[in-house]
Amino acid sequence: MAQKKANIIGKKQEVINELKSFGSSIYKQLDQGTxxxxxxxxxxxxxxNYDPVTRQFILGEKSVGRSTRNIRHIKPFTQLAWVAMFSxxxxxxxxxxxxRDVYYSAQAxxxxxxxxxxxxxxxxxxxxxxxxxxxxxxxxxxxxxAIFGDLEIGYTVPGYEGKTVNLTSHPDGVLIGPAxxxxxxxxxxxxxxxxxxxxxxxxxxxEESVHSKHKSLLISCGGQAPxxxxxxxxxxxxxxxLPVYILTDGDPWGMxxxxxxxxxSANAAHLRDLNTPDAVWSGVWATDIVxxxxxxxxxxxxxxxxxxxxxxxxxxxxxxxxxxxxKIFQKIKRKTELEAFSRYGLTxxxxxxxxxxxEQKPKENxxxxxxxxx
Amino acid sequence: MSQASFEEMSxxxxxxxxxxxxxxxxxxxxxxxxxxxxxxxxxxxxxxxKIPPDVYVRLSFESEATKDTQVYKLRVEDNGSGIPxxxxxxxxxxxxxxxKYKLKQARGTFGLGGKMAVLYGQITTHQPVLVTSSTGxxxxxxxxxxxxxxxxxxxxxxxxxxxNKANWHGTIIEFTLEGDYLRAxxxxxxxxxxxxxxxxxxxxxxxxxxxxLYKFKRATTKMPDPPKETMPHPYGVDVELLQRLMQITxxxxxxxxxxxxxxxxxxxxxxxxxxxxxLPANKSPKKLTHEEIVRFMQNLKNYKDFLPPDANCxxxxxxxxxxxxxxxxxQPEYLVVHQRKPSTYExxxxxxxxxxxxxxxxxxxxxxxxxxxxxxxxxxxxxxxDVAYRVISSMNWKRYKVHADMPIAIVVHIxxxxxxxxxxxxxxxxxxxxxxxEEANAIREVARQIQHFLARKEHVHNEKKRVSIFSKYLPKxxxxxxxxxxxxxxxxxxxLIKSVQKYGSEES
Numbered sequence: 115m116a117q118k119k120a121n122i123i124g125k126k127q128e129v130i131n132e133l134k135s136f137g138s139s140i141y142k143q144l145d146q147g148t149x150x151x152x153x154x155x156x157x158x159x160x161x162x163n164y165d166p167v168t169r170q171f172i173l174g175e176k177s178v179g180r181s182t183r184n185i186r187h188i189k190p191f192t193q194l195a196w197v198a199m200f201s202x203x204x205x206x207x208x209x210x211x212x213x214r215d216v217y218y219s220a221q222a223x224x225x226x227x228x229x230x231x232x233x234x235x236x237x238x239x240x241x242x243x244x245x246x247x248x249x250x251x252x253x254x255x256x257x258x259x260a261i262f263g264d265l266e267i268g269y270t271v272p273g274y275e276g277k278t279v280n281l282t283s284h285p286d287g288v289l290i291g292p293a294x295x296x297x298x299x300x301x302x303x304x305x306x307x308x309x310x311x312x313x314x315x316x317x318x319x320x321e322e323s324v325h326s327k328h329k330s331l332l333i334s335c336g337g338q339a340p341x342x343x344x345x346x347x348x349x350x351x352x353x354x355x356l357p358v359y360i361l362t363d364g365d366p367w368g369m370x371x372x373x374x375x376x377x378x379s380a381n382a383a384h385l386r387d388l389n390t391p392d393a394v395w396s397g398v399w400a401t402d403i404v405x406x407x408x409x410x411x412x413x414x415x416x417x418x419x420x421x422x423x424x425x426x427x428x429x430x431x432x433x434x435x436x437x438x439x440x441k442i443f444q445k446i447k448r449k450t451e452l453e454a455f456s457r458y459g460l461t462x463x464x465x466x467x468x469x470x471x472x473e474q475k476p477k478e479n480x481x482x483x484x485x486x487x488x
Numbered sequence: 489m490s491q492a493s494f495e496e497m498s499x500x501x502x503x504x505x506x507x508x509x510x511x512x513x514x515x516x517x518x519x520x521x522x523x524x525x526x527x528x529x530x531x532x533x534x535x536x537x538k539i540p541p542d543v544y545v546r547l548s549f550e551s552e553a554t555k556d557t558q559v560y561k562l563r564v565e566d567n568g569s570g571i572p573x574x575x576x577x578x579x580x581x582x583x584x585x586x587x588k589y590k591l592k593q594a595r596g597t598f599g600l601g602g603k604m605a606v607l608y609g610q611i612t613t614h615q616p617v618l619v620t621s622s623t624g625x626x627x628x629x630x631x632x633x634x635x636x637x638x639x640x641x642x643x644x645x646x647x648x649x650x651x652n653k654a655n656w657h658g659t660i661i662e663f664t665l666e667g668d669y670l671r672a673x674x675x676x677x678x679x680x681x682x683x684x685x686x687x688x689x690x691x692x693x694x695x696x697x698x699x700x701l702y703k704f705k706r707a708t709t710k711m712p713d714p715p716k717e718t719m720p721h722p723y724g725v726d727v728e729l730l731q732r733l734m735q736i737t738x739x740x741x742x743x744x745x746x747x748x749x750x751x752x753x754x755x756x757x758x759x760x761x762x763x764x765x766x767l768p769a770n771k772s773p774k775k776l777t778h779e780e781i782v783r784f785m786q787n788l789k790n791y792k793d794f795l796p797p798d799a800n801c802x803x804x805x806x807x808x809x810x811x812x813x814x815x816x817x818x819q820p821e822y823l824v825v826h827q828r829k830p831s832t833y834e835x836x837x838x839x840x841x842x843x844x845x846x847x848x849x850x851x852x853x854x855x856x857x858x859x860x861x862x863x864x865x866x867x868x869x870x871x872x873x874d875v876a877y878r879v880i881s882s883m884n885w886k887r888y889k890v891h892a893d894m895p896i897a898i899v900v901h902i903x904x905x906x907x908x909x910x911x912x913x914x915x916x917x918x919x920x921x922x923x924x925x926e927e928a929n930a931i932r933e934v935a936r937q938i939q940h941f942l943a944r945k946e947h948v949h950n951e952k953k954r955v956s957i958f959s960k961y962l963p964k965x966x967x968x969x970x971x972x973x974x975x976x977x978x979x980x981x982x983x984l985i986k987s988v989q990k991y992g993s994e995e996s
């Protein structure tokens with residue numbers, strides 16, 4: 115465990131070094147009387163490729179240059195320099211900030227961003243340039259995901275160093291924020307992670323003691339899982355060797371929430387370790403709709419269009435289960451929600467459905483994770 | 489007035505009954521026309537002697553007349569040539585008496601306006617006109633006059649002679665008239681402003697009935713050369729004029745008559761023309777029958793080989809003075825002026841002068857502001873009927889990157905021995921192909937220059953913006969990178985900023 119701690123502190127230092135070297139590069143160019151330039155991988159659509167080896171999207175060979183000589187580049191370049199400087203201050207002082215904060219803080223430097231989107235884009239540039247996620251620079255989005263289960267963590271955030279907490283200590287679950295994501299894992303009795311799309315079912319699982327009955331860490335994704343939550347799931351999988359199961363609504367959108375946790379998103383193609391390729395989508399499958407005779411709604415036009423898109427998506431090619439389920443959705447033209455199991459009673463999903471699913475999957479799961487866990 | 493005697497109507501009587509045609513149609517228009525005519529006479533009187541004009545106009549309230557009108561006293565003083573005493577009674581007391589029958593460019597054309605104003609004053613208030621004038625000699629003459637309308641004769645009520653110690657020259661007229669100043673005011677003020685624009689060498693002062701003082705000071709003492717008198721051009725005569733010339737001529741042969749009374753006709757031209765017209769060269773002009781006169785005139789028009797009229801009878805403002813005048817009254821950011829070469833229509837020479845002004849004191853409107861002048865007189869009514877308006881509206885302005893909502897004023901000045909007004913009210917120029925062509929060419933010329941100016945302006949603007957972006961961001965990059973790199977001394981970016989300033993020297 116001490117080794118892990120060194121990792122976290124060490125990574126902070128790496129990030130700071132990376133930012134500093136970017137600053138030094140600009141400084142040197144200016145000092146030599148030249149217009150500073152910077153080069154980074156291109157994030158244009160044609161440069162985003164799916165990599166079957168890492169099982170995620172990655173950026174190709176193309177790169178883009180930004181030159182302060184160019185009138186159209188100089189403003190974003192300045193913003194990039196500012197975000198780097200600001201992130202460096204945050205990280206060095208071990209403070210955190212939100213995307214919204216960044217947007218407003220810029221105004222103090224007469225570096226007004228036109229809107230939140232513009233400042234977010236610049237932060238993405240900095241990620242691309244350095245290869246680190248914004249959370250590594252201490253910039254976080256608004257939080258809405260939570261974790262519950264028997265995991266003891268040790269804080270590394272200022273003022274809490276050395277303090278530990280068990281993630282069962284709060285019955286509503288613990289917010290997955292900077293303090294949790296930067297913590298070290300001390301010990302756990304859990305042997306799996308269950309990520310749940312919806313907060314309501316997450317609460318039901320806590321009430322029904324799924325964490326102890328099934329020895330699991332429960333995570334509420336709050337819809338599409340935030341990047342730091344995806345990154346945290348990856349850590350749980352890699353550092354604690356825990357298999358990851360994902361439960362979503364039985365529709366194309368839920369299916370894709372699971373997929374992003376597994377294979378990542380195109381938007382984050384410039385980053386690594388945000389996805390967990392070995393995680394599995396446990397349901398609700400289209401097959402389950404049929405098998406369990408679940409109450410359903412009709413798929414609407416948007417749903418059907420989405421299915422067609424997903425069918426062609428490279429991430430849906432590597433496991434036959436995706437294509438199979440898409441076809442069944444297309445055939446039955448129905449969708450359902452996790453709550454639909456309540457027609458068989460409130461505890462049915464915990465007592466009947468979940469155990470079946472957990473049993474069903476580990477075989478496939480072990481096959482996939484086998485080579486990675488050591 | 490209901491007398492049914494029609495034996496003869498005097499010119500004064502005719503105009504009295506038809507005063508609308510001189511613009512004296514309603515109380516507000518009348519007061520404007522009276523001031524305008526008096527001011528123009530004064531300007532002509534000074535200009536003819538190349539004296540920079542000083543014209544002082546005072547309109548004062550006398551009494552209420554009707555519900556909507558008042559009686560005003562109008563006093564106009566100038567420093568012009570003055571009028572020899574023997575001509576004073578006729579000059580102000582007899583309609584159609586004047587010095588403007590010879591051909592040269594002058595503001596009025598009939599010698600009518602000033603007297604019409606006096607006549608209008610008399611019929612609305614029954615008061616005499618007071619005229620004081622001196623040509624700069626030792627005496628000043630002062631007359632109190634009325635017009636005998638039926639006989640068209642001046643009645644001298646009083647006559648005074650004063651000693652002219654200061655060698656003053658000029659004319660002062662004072663008379664009362666009925667009118668509506670409040671409604672006329674905007675046009676009158678506009679009239680003075682625009683008059684000042686094309687007479688930049690004149691001092692104009694106006695004191696209105698409320699005692700408000702409007703002063704338009706001269707910007708220069710330079711004046712255009714006064715126009716030279718000239719004979720009528722053969723293309724420009726009509727039967728009436730021919731007959732009158734034949735009555736007064738002392739020539740005994742047609743050849744002599746042509747040489748004597750027509751512009752640019754010499755021995756050879758006269759000879760060739762008479763052959764063309766099949767008239768014996770030695771025939772006496774007084775012996776031509778009416779039919780022969782008509783044929784003679786038609787031949788004058790049909791003969792192709794008369795030399796074009798000479799423009800030295802014109803007195804255009806010139807580019808320099810036009811520039812000075814527009815600058816003074818409009819204070820634009822940028823101004824271009826252009827004078828066309830002399831041209832002719834129907835035997836009358838004319839010159840078009842054009843100015844186009846951008847920005848500065850010129851307000852933004854939905855359309856260009858057009859100032860029209862004829863022989864240095866502002867034309868304030870019926871803009872949309874004027875040929876200039878049509879020329880301006882039919883221009884393809886997009887080609888010149890000019891838009892109607894830009895702050896642009898266009899000044900059009902036509903000067904001619906005979907301005908082709910469409911109506912007797914002298915408010916707009918009729919659409920003649922020669923004039924349309926000259927105006928179109930003039931406006932294209934100034935529009936081209938405005939286009940260059942706008943392009944340059946935009947370029948400089950963009951350039952400034954470009955440099956300002958570098959000046960804004962490079963120091964910031966220096967600041968942020970210094971902090972980020974943990975350095976202490978900021979790198980100097982001045983050289984880099986300088987290197988992007990293409991127009992550094994112009995702008996600093």
